[in-house]
Amino acid sequence: MHDIYIFVSGPLVWIAFIIFVGGSVYQLISRAVLAGKKDQVIYSYMSPFFALRSIFHWLIPFGSVNSRNKPVFTIATFMFHLCLILAPVFLFAHVTLINEAWGVSWWFISDTTADIMTVLVILVCLFFLGRRLFLREVKYLTSVSDYVILGLVAAPFITGFWAYHQFPGYTVIMIAHMLSGEILLAAIPFTKLSHMLFFPFTRGYIGSEFGAVRHARDW
C-alpha cells in the first residue's frame, strides 16, 4: 500500500500533468492543421471581432436566448464550472502541496467555502445524470461514454470530500482521490472534456459565420 501511495502521489502526478498539457497542445495543433486542410478558407473566414463577440455573449450567464429558455440548467451549468475549476485550484490542501513541492503559492479559499463548492459540483453531477436518465430528448443523445465522463468528473470531488472529512479508510480514499484526479486530467484532451480547449474556436467560428457572413446574431 505504501508503495502505491508513493507512486500515485509522486511520479503519476507528473505523468498525468504531462499527458494533460502535451495532449492539449497536440490536440489544438492537429485540429488546427486538419481544419485548414479540410477547408482552405476557414482562417480568412474567421473574424476576431465577431468571434470574440460571440464567445463573450455565451460566457455571460443568460447572455444567449438558449440559456434564458433553460434557466435552471443555465444556473446549474455556470455554478458547476465555476466551482469545478476554482475549488481545486484554490484549495488550501492543494496550494500547500504545490508550495511544498515547488515553493510557489497563491491565494486560497477557506475550507468551508471549498467544502460547499465540492458538494455543489457533486449535486450538479447528479442533476446532469438525472437529465440523461429521465429527459427523453437528452437520453436519446446519451451514450455510455457520457456516463463514464460524469463519473470521472465526480470522482475527485467525492473522494476529496471523503478524505477531508476523515471518513473511514483514509489511505485508500486518498489513493483513489489522487488516482481519479490524475485520470481526469489525462482524459481532458482525449474525450468530450476537450470542450474546454475547443470552446473558443467552435464558438468563434459560428460567431464569425453569423456576424460577418449572415449579418445575424448567434446568441
Ligand code: HEM
Ligand atoms: C493529482 C493529484 C492530487 C493530489 C495529490 C490531491 C490532494 C488532495 C488533498 C491532500 C486533499 C485534502 C484531503 C485532506 O484534507 O486530507 C484534497 C482535497 C480535495 N481535492 Fe485533491 N488532489 C489531487 C487532485 C485533485 C483534482 C484533479 C481535483 C478536482 C478536479 C481535486 C479536488 C479536490 C477537492 C474538491 C478536495 C476537497 C474536498 C473538500 O474540502 O470537501 N483534487 N486533495
Ligand code: HEM
Ligand atoms: C474552461 C472552459 C470550459 C467551458 C467554456 C465549458 C463549457 C461548457 C458548455 C458550454 C457545456 C454545455 C452545456 C450545454 O449542454 O448546453 C459544458 C458542459 C459540461 N462541462 Fe464544460 N466547459 C469548460 C471546462 C470544463 C472542464 C474543465 C470540465 C471537467 C473537467 C468540464 C465538464 C463538463 C461537464 C461534465 C459537462 C456536462 C456534461 C453533461 O451534460 O452530462 N467542463 N461545458
